[in-house]
Amino acid sequence: MAVTDAPPTPAPVEEPEERSIGSLIRATEIDTRLLGMLVALVVIWVSFHIWSGGTFLTPRNLWNLSVQTSAVAIMATGMVLVIVSRNIDLSVGSMLAVIGMTMALLQAEILPDILGFDHPLTWVIALLAGIALGALIGGFQGFVVAYIGVPSFIVTLGGLLVWRGVAWAMASGRTIAPMDSTFQLLGGGSRGNIGGFWSWVVGFVACVGIIALLVNGRRQRVKFGFKLRPVWAEALLGVIGCGVVLGSIAYLNRYFLPEQVARQRLEAAGDVLPAGGVEIAFGLANPVLIAIAVTLIMTFVATRVRFGRYVFAIGGNPEAAELGGIKTKWTIVKTFALMGMLVGIGAAVQVARLNAAVSGLGQLTELYVIAAAVIGGTSLAGGIGTIPGAVLGALVMQSLQSGMVLVGVDAPLQDIAVGVVLVVAVAIDSIYRRRAA
């Protein structure tokens, strides 16, 4: 058919010169909403730093903040896709309890009988079982939503009650502890981190990754003759990206092991503690590394593969997705199963950090996870949301909570503040979106 015969690729379109801050930001093609959130985060951090008399922006506090944020951030990445597909998952907290309890029982009571105490495979089996169980529970709920047609609000509200009850019944309300010693590393702590050197390695790898993405993106655009970002904008993005990554590593690496732990570690290695003490950096905590990996993978899933594209299409117009030949029901099942798997990972981090599972594990977590996604710009109407936004949302919420604890705000006031911020954040977002439209 002649219509598809391609005319020669048009020459790159030259944009008219503009000179304003808005146009400069546009030239870098940075997501302005993400930028706004980063600014908000900086404001929150600086405010708490001043309010707390200089204790908020310390390496130690930021390190703790990063660890505390990871579990909710991991789960929020999945919640984005669930909400984008015009659904909701209220069962996250209760699922976390069931999965956490399962992993704890496996390590504390079942696997030691089979494999022996502290077997090297214990943590792998427990973790994989937890993720698989999450996929199963999530997939089942997704099946009821997609194929039987029960609204997800109802299915997962039921799940919230059911799984909470199951978690209690599994151990009759007992606390299950302790965890496998390797499994505990998933939760951070003085052992669960990669140290200063490897943190730098991670930082440099991230830097190379950022530059590679920019170069590859530009190469693709050149290949097809599309409009290019100005070179200064590309360079600026690269410098800022690398600067933020390496700066964060440098700062976090100034959080050192307590002297006692440092001495033990040196003695274990056959060294002696020098007279003047020693500075061994914690480095990035394992749960933070997991959260970063999950964020990268989920961003890839959301933007670079068919499944993610379909989730967004379904959220934008379910009928159009169906007419486009997309298996919409199966896509919804997969979305919920993925959410369940991420709850499995989140549960592992939490249980490892607590070194125990209690039946109240994960209570209200679903609300924090949903709030993180929503603060991060995910629209409850479906179709709109980003993974990095949700992770930032989780960081904003955890910053508020940690900050208020640090300055000694009463617990009820903390809840009030978080609630107000949630509504205000969404209000600002709605206004922004209406003006952009």
Next chain:
Amino acid sequence: MTTTETPPPLVQMNDIRVAFGGVHAVDGVSVDLYPGEVVALVGGNGAGKTTLIKTLSGAHKADSGEIYVNGQKATIATPRDAKEYAIETIYQTLALAENIDAPSNMFLGRELMTRWNTLDDTAMEDAARNVMGRLNPKFQNFKVPVSSLSGGQRQSVAIARAVHFNAKILIMDEPTAALGPAETEQVNELVQQLKAEGIGIFLISHDIHDVFDLADRISVMLQGKLVGTVNKNEVTKDEVLAMIIMGKLPGEATATEMEELHS
């Protein structure tokens, strides 16, 4: 019916029936379509045009009846099946996901992939630019969500999607309902062009004035039934109007009834 002619019709729909509950939305309708032909499918609201055509585009299954494509019996249960037979549909609702951009919509369900099996957005944008360069050269908004496009631009996206995938059979459901005069003219030109390339087109409309000039034949539906199919050259608009409103074939309606059409 013209089933004995050669070549075989591009599409032949025989005795199609669709019922919703007790209501016969489509009640034993047969239509056909030849290469390079425009068949207008007209009728008032609720006549069953869209439901009939949905059985061809795979959006809705027929309760009974047969569909032949190029003389071969075709099984069309899903939109994907229809696309296998090179049947493309431009829906009245356009069927666009408003939150994603034009190239993503064009390739929805048929994405171009890189060799690592990831979405090749650059290639899709490139293809979209090429098709759009023919259809609507002024169109430049390839990176913004479809929700921020005008009605005419959205229409272009829906048409570009159908055209890009080498449709042999094109279904257009009220393609100009949401368009201004200039854009309507553009669509009409496109229909002529596609027709000249040998594509068979079903043009659905509730208004005979929209399609009379474009159509080769006109099939009229009323209350789920086919009133009849006429050659455009052998009828007047008023005669078709009588079919649409009263269900009477040319010659059946009395002079007084024809007068009343305009009262």
